[in-house]
Amino acid sequence: MKVAIAISGASGTHLGLKTYDAIPSSYEKYLILNDNANVVALKEQGYNLFENHQIWAGPASGSFGLDVLMVVPCSMNTLAKIAVGIADNLTTRTASVMIKERKTLLLAPREMPFSAIALENMHKLAMLNVIIAPPIAAYYSEPSSMDDMENFFIGKWLDLVGIEHDLYKRWR
Numbered sequence: 001m002k003v004a005i006a007i008s009g010a011s012g013t014h015l016g017l018k019t020y021d022a023i024p025s026s027y028e029k030y031l032i033l034n035d036n037a038n039v040v041a042l043k044e045q046g047y048n049l050f051e052n053h054q055i056w057a058g059p060a061s062g063s064f065g066l067d068v069l070m071v072v073p074c075s076m077n078t079l080a081k082i083a084v085g086i087a088d089n090l091t092t093r094t095a096s097v098m099i100k101e102r103k104t105l106l107l108a109p110r111e112m113p114f115s116a117i118a119l120e121n122m123h124k125l126a127m128l129n130v131i132i133a134p135p136i137a138a139y140y141s142e143p144s145s146m147d148d149m150e151n152f153f154i155g156k157w158l159d160l161v162g163i164e165h166d167l168y169k170r171w172r
């Protein structure tokens, strides 16, 4: 399975990196970074990454065969562009490919509170089978640290796209 994580300019960019790290190396995985990320440092750490302006990169084409795109975190700007079909960078282009090819697209919108515009965009995308999964804490997993809470978000995202993990305590 081919999986890409795109990191937009919303707060919590490290959540995207942690999600990438949590995906087993048996998956073919890619990272798409927005313009503010530290590309050199991450390349040196071995991330299989593209920059957002690299619109010619593989995931921009349906023929590349990407199965899953997770935008973590997803800014309201990127959400709005995806909702109206704007494909002006690698993240938004890949998202539009996932929608047209009927593949799995998960967005983790990060904003508080959500405006009516953002809610309308999320509703429109949810009706197209896009998974809208903001980083919202649950208490049944008994988090005792920020790390526990983030592992819950990431575990839920991986559940939603069908990737096995053991990141949080499930409700029994």
Ligand SMILES: Cc1cc2nc3c(=O)[nH]c(=O)nc-3n(C[C@H](O)[C@H](O)[C@H](O)COP(=O)(O)O)c2cc1C
Binding pocket: 007, 008, 009, 010, 011, 034, 074, 075, 076, 077, 078, 079, 110, 111
């Ligand atoms: C410190 C900081 C925090 C931000 N946090 C958020 C956020 O949580 N959610 C959001 O939608 N935008 C946030 N923004 C605004 C986005 O970075 C901005 O809208 C940007 O244009 C998004 O670009 P992108 O969608 O191409 O990544 C933040 C900006 C800054 C400087």
